[in-house]
Structures are given as structure tokens and as C-alpha cells.
Amino acid sequence: MRFSAPVLAFTVPFLMGGCTTAGPADTARSIAPILTTEQARDEFTYAQPTEARVTHVALDLDLDFEARRVQGTATLDVTAAPGADEIVLDSNGLLIGGITDGRGNALGYTIGESVPDKGEPIIVELGDSGGASSRKIVISYASGPDAPALQWLDPEQTAGGEYPFVFSQGQAILNRSWIPTQDSPGIRQTWEARITAPRPLTVVMSGIRQGQPTDVGGGRRAFEFAMDNNIPPYLIAVAAGNLEFADLGPRSGVWAEPEVLPAARQELGDTEQLIEAGESLFGDYRWGRYDMIVLPPSFPYGGMENPTLTFLTPTFIAGDRSNNGLIAHELAHSWSGNLTTYATWRDGWLNEGVTSYIESRITEEVYGKPRAEQEYALSYAALANAVEENGADNPNTAMRSPAAISPFDTVGEAIYDKGTVFLRTVENIVGRERFDAWLTQWFDAHAFQPVTSEMFLADMRANLIDGDSDLEDRLMLDEWVYGTGIPSNAWQPEATAFxxxxxxxxxxxxxxxxxxxxxxxxxxxxxxxxxxxxxxxxxxxxxxxxxxxxxxxxxxxxxxxxxxxxxxxxxxxxxxxxxxxxxxxxxxxxxxxxxxxxxxxxxxxxxxxxxxxxxxxxxxxxxxxxxxxxxxxxxxxxxxxx
Missing domain, CATH: 1.25.40.320 (Peptidase M1, leukotriene A4 hydrolase/aminopeptidase C-terminal domain)
Incomplete structure (x- = not known):
């Protein structure tokens, strides 16, 4: 199937402008658009963002290690359409103490029936706005027991064995278990936070720290953070433990427990080179700092691309930087995934496949072509094995996942490896220089916005293919994104790689x-x-x-x-x-x-x-x-x- 016209994002009119909210610096924030095409519909949120949407989240929370919960308030900036009288938020087991407007007046709310994995909706009455489209609601709450986004560790589960630890993992739809907001990747939000923790623990978050921690009494300290770029809410992340910091370069560093820090610092010594390589290929790094935290071993992933603070497993430490493709991958998300983000979980390849391709390019710049070619060969082999195991006609081998599939049940190779092979194929058909220029403009044109496969292909047709019917036929775009198996034009790994x-x-x-x-x-x-x-x-x-x-x-x-x-x-x-x-x-x-x-x-x-x-x-x-x-x-x- 081909799209005869580049039907892109529709932006709901009441959401098009900027607004001024009382944030960390009390500056004007632009509001990221809401996409209303069918491809942008997220089945895994209760939110109705065309009626009312969250644009900013301000957290004021205490970390309670004894009760294993966070508790405090979330103040949400809300923009509502004319006549809208309620907003629907996502929750997964949150314990709500009360909800008020920005002036302290109580607001009515109801909590709907819970659905496994998805959680339950919180429907909040917005009250009388006096005709204003922007308003605030303040939610007093605590996370429920066993909130799936939060991993609380006893001291013996850490490297030092003396202090407890906690970290969050929000992707895919877990942050609704500790933050009451609209938990959908297409509803981008800015945020700020004040988090308290007992001494001597240090709190870090996926935003820029604001000043130094302050003593708030009772043996606790408060840490403040801000993120002024619109991000998908799954990228709000927190960790706290006995942490120390080591500089890696002028804009990069690593947090870890003291027992792990020397090895982590050595392993991550190429970080500034990796950042510079990414910038030379695809434009400026737009997040200020690129710090990382090496978490205790229970972290379930290799890495998580939380902005300004990548979360890492300690299992990548090998002593010889041989697993630093992981770092290149998480850094690459600074362009694909964080800067431009899939609007729904069905388009996972737009984050992971594009990122895996950029990872290979950064790897080539820093570690040389032979290593990059070997890693591409491994990626291609993983894809071929997955297609063989699942069947070439299995819908789960399509890059754009079937509508009903859970974000937790996708075939990873179809998202990561097939996306890599697709973009390597396009690069080799059109030429690297031409392809790099197109991909860079894609990031520039859609920076800090949600995107869909429909938009990606339309942009490629408009700005890369540019009416060349022969090139269109050779690229086989729709077969790659919507089809199953491996298309016949797939770029093969170099025979000499291994x-x-x-x-x-x-x-x-x-x-x-x-x-x-x-x-x-x-x-x-x-x-x-x-x-x-x-x-x-x-x-x-x-x-x-x-x-x-x-x-x-x-x-x-x-x-x-x-x-x-x-x-x-x-x-x-x-x-x-x-x-x-x-x-x-x-x-x-x-x-x-x-x-x-x-x-x-x-x-x-x-x-x-x-x-x-x-x-x-x-x-x-x-x-x-x-x-x-x-x-x-x-x-x-x-x-x-x-």
C-alpha cells in the first residue's frame, strides 16, 4: 500500500499555542502537539487528550523506604478544550488522598475499574475555570504496595550492603503506578520535582538538578530537578541510594555506588567521543548533560534512555569496553526515541529500530567499521532467527505491531533488528550522504514531538524519494514497515565480517x-x-x-x-x-x-x-x-x- 498524499499529524486547535506556567524558571513552555490520526490512537491509556491534557507535572514527594512507597503531591498543569469539564488520568494502584484546584478548592473525582496491566482511570472534575483553558489540579497521593515501576532494595541487595536503594522503570506503562498523569508517549509533558530522602542517600532524576540538596529536618534532605523539554511521561525516572559521582567529560559523568564507581568510570571512558560522534552525524545533542547511573543488578534491562541520566545494568562492565554498544544505543536515543518519540507502543521500531541504526553509525565512528559490521551481522542473524522461529507470515514480525498487541509482548527483533536492517538498506540504496541529510532533517522537523510510522514514511517520500518512482519501488517502504518477514531487498551483512x-x-x-x-x-x-x-x-x-x-x-x-x-x-x-x-x-x-x-x-x-x-x-x-x-x-x- 502507498500513501498518495502525506497525511501527517492533526493538531487539536486549542493545543497549538504556547502557555506560561509557573515552572522552575517561570518561563514560557511550548506545548507539544497531540496527534489525532488513527495511527496515533493509544489503546493503553485512559486519557482523552483532545478534551483535556496534562502539559506539566510538578512532584513534591517523600521516599519512604520503610513503607516502600512514595507519597506527597503532584500538581498538574492542564489545558482543556472549551466546554470540557473533566480530565482523565492514568493510575495503577495509586492511593488518592484528595484532589483540589490551584486555589485549594476540593474537586470531585472517581476512580474507575482496574484492568490488568493497564490499571484504572481517575476522572477529575475540573470545576469552574472562569473561561480559562489552562488550570491546575493538585493531587495528594501515595503509591500503592508493590508499585510495578518502583524497585525497592534492601541493603544486602546493593554493592555496599549498608544502605537501601530504590529506582524506577517507567517504560512501557508503569509510571502510572507512582505518578498520576496521562501516561501515554504521545502526550508529552514538561516536569519538575522536589524529592526528599533520608541521609546519607542521594537522589538523582532524569532532569537537570536545581542547586544543591537542602536539609529539611528529621534526618532528611530535599533534591530538586527540572525538565523543560517536552518528554513522554515514561521518561520521568528517579533513583536513590548511596551514590557517588565521577566526571567523564565537560558534559558527561557517571553515578554509582562507591564500590562500583571505579570500574564504571573506566568502562565509560569513551562517552565524550560517543557524544561527539552522534552530533557529527545527526545534529546537536539537545539535552544539556549526558550522565549515567550504574544501578544494582536487579535492573531488568541493559539500559534505559532516561534523558540526562541513562540507567545502566552493571552487567555491561567487562573491563575492556567491549559492551559499549549499549552506551552508544542509549545515547542514540537522545535523537530517536527521546527527541522524536512514537505516539503509540505499536510503533516501537521508530524508537528502537532507528536507535539501533544510529548506534551502529556511532560505533563505526568511534570503534571502526569492522566492529560495526560485526555488530550488524549479529543483528541480521538475530532477525533471521526470529523470523524462522515465529514464521515469515507471523504478524508479530512486522515492524509496526498489530493494534491489539500489548507493549510488553512485542517481538524484540522485529522492532530493534528489523528496523536496523531497514534503515541500513535505505542508506545503501540512496547513499549515505543523502540519507544522513534526510534523517537529520527528520529529527529537526519533529524535535520534541510524537511521531508515527505514517509520518515517517510520508516525510521520507516527500523529502528523500521526492517523486522518484524507480527509487520508491526499490525501497519497498510499505513492505518493510507493515509487512511480515524480511523483504527481498534487505541489505546483507558483509561476508567477511565473521x-x-x-x-x-x-x-x-x-x-x-x-x-x-x-x-x-x-x-x-x-x-x-x-x-x-x-x-x-x-x-x-x-x-x-x-x-x-x-x-x-x-x-x-x-x-x-x-x-x-x-x-x-x-x-x-x-x-x-x-x-x-x-x-x-x-x-x-x-x-x-x-x-x-x-x-x-x-x-x-x-x-x-x-x-x-x-x-x-x-x-x-x-x-x-x-x-x-x-x-x-x-x-x-x-x-x-x-
């Missing part, structure tokens, strides 16, 4: 010949991963013992490599790997590693299921709610979802 490794794989498959120890140790982490990913599925104890002895797999300091070794060992019921797998699953909470290892154990039946059950009973409490939910489903855990 030539030596693929020869070694063939030698092992043919005669059981392993690479020499010196050869293995000279390979890059990507080459080691390629070898392990291409191994035969079925290996016996003799094979696995020889492999570990010669390649030192169980001693690897790279968690990506160690994970692949454990996965192969467990699926083949290799008893010597069980203690190491148990230790690994006890110290790592990253779902990329945790869920597949439990799947491998469970799939073996009688051998692995008792092992999985025993390990999970010990480790489940330390995992994030997202990881618990995924593994609960694999193991049929009694009380799943708790």
Missing part, C-alpha cells in the same frame, strides 16, 4: 575442532558471541567439558559471553554448569539473561525443572516486577503476577 569465526564454526561442526586458546582470546567479544551462537544445538558432556577447558567459558568476564555459555550448557543438561548458573542468576537481574536461562532449564523437563524451581525460590524476590512476570509465566509460578 569469516574466521565462521570457518571455526564449520571446523567444529565437521570434526569437533575447537579454536586454539590463543585464537579465542584474540577474538573480539562479538566474535566470541558469534561462535557460541552458531554452535550446534545438541552437545554432550564431553563436548561441553572440552569447550570450557580450552576456551575458559565459565571464567569469562564478559556477561554476554558467559550467558551464551550457560544457555548452551543448561539446554544440554550439563551438571557442572548448574552451580555457576545458580550464582549467575542470583547476581544478575537483567531479563535478557534471566528469562532465557530459566526457559532453558524448564525446557529440559525432569532434569532442569527442579533446578529452576529451587533457584527461583531463592532469587525471585530480587528481580524487578517485569522480570518476575516473565519468569512467572515460564515456570507457571503459583501466584504469578505478584
Amino acid at each position: 569469516a574466521a569465526v565462521d570457518d571455526a564454526v564449520a571446523a567444529y561442526a565437521r570434526a569437533g575442532t575447537l579454536p586454539a586458546t590463543r585464537t579465542w582470546e584474540g577474538w573480539t567479544a562479538a566474535e566470541q558471541r558469534r561462535f557460541l551462537e552458531e554452535l550446534p544445538e545438541d552437545l554432550d558432556d564431553t563436548d561441553l567439558a572440552a569447550m570450557d577447558r580450552q576456551l575458559g567459558l565459565s571464567r569469562s568476564g564478559n556477561n554476554e559471553v558467559l550467558f551464551l555459555w550457560l544457555q548452551a550448557a543448561l539446554r544440554n543438561e550439563y551438571d557442572p554448569a548448574v552451580p555457576q548458573a545458580e550464582a549467575f542468576l542470583a547476581r544478575v537481574g537483567r531479563n535478557k539473561f534471566v528469562e532465557p536461562l530459566f526457559r532453558a532449564l524448564w525446557a529440559t523437563g525432569d532434569w532442569g525443572r527442579p533446578v529452576a524451581t529451587r533457584i527461583y525460590a531463592r532469587t525471585r524476590g530480587g528481580y524487578h516486577s517485569f522480570t518476575r512476570g516473565r519468569v512467572d509465566a515460564v515456570l507457571g509460578y503459583e501466584g504469578a503476577g505478584g
